[in-house]
Amino acid sequence: MCTVRVKLFGTPTVLMNNTRVLFPFRKAEALFYYLLLNGQASRDELVNLLWGELEEETAKKNLRNAIYKIKKAFDTDILVSPKKSVVMVNPAVNIETDLALFNRKGKDAVEAYQGPFLKGFLLKDGDTFEEWMLLKRTHYQERYVKILYEEIEERRRRKLPVDELALALIEVNEFDERAYRILMRYYADLGLYNKAVELHERLCRILEMELGVQPEGTTTSLHLEIMNVRSKAFKTAKTEREAFFYGRRQELAQLNELFNTCLKTRETRVVIILGEAGIGKTRLKDVFLKQLDVEFCLLEANCYQAEEEFLLKPWYPIFSKLVALIKDVGLELPELWVSSIAAFFPSQYSKLIHHFTRAPRTSGS
Numbered sequence: 132m133c134t135v136r137v138k139l140f141g142t143p144t145v146l147m148n149n150t151r152v153l154f155p156f157r158k159a160e161a162l163f164y165y166l167l168l169n170g171q172a173s174r175d176e177l178v179n180l181l182w183g184e185l186e187e188e189t190a191k192k193n194l195r196n197a198i199y200k201i202k203k204a205f206d207t208d209i210l211v212s213p214k215k216s217v218v219m220v221n222p223a224v225n226i227e228t229d230l231a232l233f234n235r236k237g238k239d240a241v242e243a244y245q246g247p248f249l250k251g252f253l254l255k256d257g258d259t260f261e262e263w264m265l266l267k268r269t270h271y272q273e274r275y276v277k278i279l280y281e282e283i284e285e286r287r288r289r290k291l292p293v294d295e296l297a298l299a300l301i302e303v304n305e306f307d308e309r310a311y312r313i314l315m316r317y318y319a320d321l322g323l324y325n326k327a328v329e330l331h332e333r334l335c336r337i338l339e340m341e342l343g344v345q346p347e348g349t350t351t352s353l354h355l356e357i358m359n360v361r362s363k364a365f366k367t368a369k370t371e372r373e374a375f376f377y378g379r380r381q382e383l384a385q386l387n388e389l390f391n392t393c394l395k396t397r398e399t400r401v402v403i404i405l406g407e408a409g410i411g412k413t414r415l416k417d418v419f420l421k422q423l424d425v426e427f428c429l430l431e432a433n434c435y436q437a438e439e440e441f442l443l444k445p446w447y448p449i450f451s452k453l454v455a456l457i458k459d460v461g462l463e464l465p466e467l468w469v470s471s472i473a474a475f476f477p478s479q480y481s482k483l484i485h486h487f488t489r490a491p492r493t494s495g496s
């Protein structure tokens with residue numbers, strides 16, 4: 132027994148025992164698809180569908196010819212006429228169609244729908260057929276969209292991925308904001324915030340270019356919500372990164388020992404931490420300072436090779452802080468010191484002058 136397989140979604144193809152069936156002309160192919168969907172039709176209906184503009188006799192002759200050519204193309208009685216006025220698909224032939232799969236709904240329907248109904252199928256002088264085809268195309272597309280949304284709901288309930296289904300919705304209609312929102316939410320839930328934001332940008336671009344409009348309020352709110360969650364997540368990740376400190380126990384112990392000795396003996400020491408760029412020198416210093424259990428004042432400055440000509444530059448932040456400290460604790464400085472500081476760091480002068488009642492002498496320092 133022969134098996135006929137027909138693909139109606141996307142570019143149509145007809146296979147007979149796995150061999151492509153070639154129709155001699157387009158109207159014969161159109162007739163076959165129409166009968167396949169309707170099961171049967173009256174000769175008058177078919178004549179009107181494909182040869183409505185011709186005289187009745189010629190039109191009926193064309194129909195007979197088309198039926199004959201179809202049977203020849205299949206090399207079997209694929210069409211039968213139990214009553215003279217009616218033409219039908221032979222129920223004895225086993226015909227499998229993607230439409231039958233589509234009608235099962237759910238996952239099968241999603242799989243069956245490979246594109247618009249009879250995609251790219253064009254007919255010269257076939258307005259009535261074309262009207263019918265376009266109506267069917269819209270009808271199936273609407274059903275497909277509905278099924279996709281139902282499937283998405285179902286998959287969401289079962290906590291399964293929905294990206295492919297949402298992308299399929301966007302493929303059908305690139306302005307479908309609801310589908311974009313589903314996909315944005317899906318990416319955001321996975322922590323793929325940048326992907327969600329990129330998708331929103333793509334939507335804005337398409338809407339602006341094609342329709343000259345902005346996204347709906349719901350889409351904009353979702354975008355803002357995702358941006359907020361993203362910035363919070365970035366902060367958490369940064370804090371976690373910063374909190375993480377590995378090893379360096381020996382180095383920390385050495386620094387602590389030196390520091391404690393300094394405290395005890397009051398003899399100051401210089402410690403130089405050496406290492407390649409990015410090895411962790413600054414981090415070691417910061418961790419060491421943070422774990423110190425004593426009150427201290429940190430005077431800090433950076434030296435850069437590019438600034439080696441500016442000898443006083445690294446001293447500036449140190450003196451700034453010192454002057455603030457002097458004011459804070461109400462320390463009295465010898466006059467010479469004040470004038471010296473003021474000479475080297477004129478901007479500190481006004482701060483010092485307010486602190487000390489007597490104006491410092493700035494010359495000869």
Ligand SMILES: Nc1ncnc2c1ncn2[C@@H]1O[C@H](COP(=O)(O)OP(=O)(O)OP(=O)(O)O)[C@@H](O)[C@H]1O
Pocket residue numbers: 373375376377378379406407408409410411412413414415
């Ligand atoms: N022990 C450690 N555990 C975890 N992260 C570390 C550690 N040491 C350094 N890091 C991280 O490695 C990076 C570079 O460290 P750091 O800035 O301290 O290097 P550096 O030697 O001071 O670099 P540069 O030579 O450029 O001044 C930083 O992000 C720092 O947080």
Ligand SMILES: [Mg+2]
Pocket residue numbers: 412413414
């Ligand atoms: Mg450093």
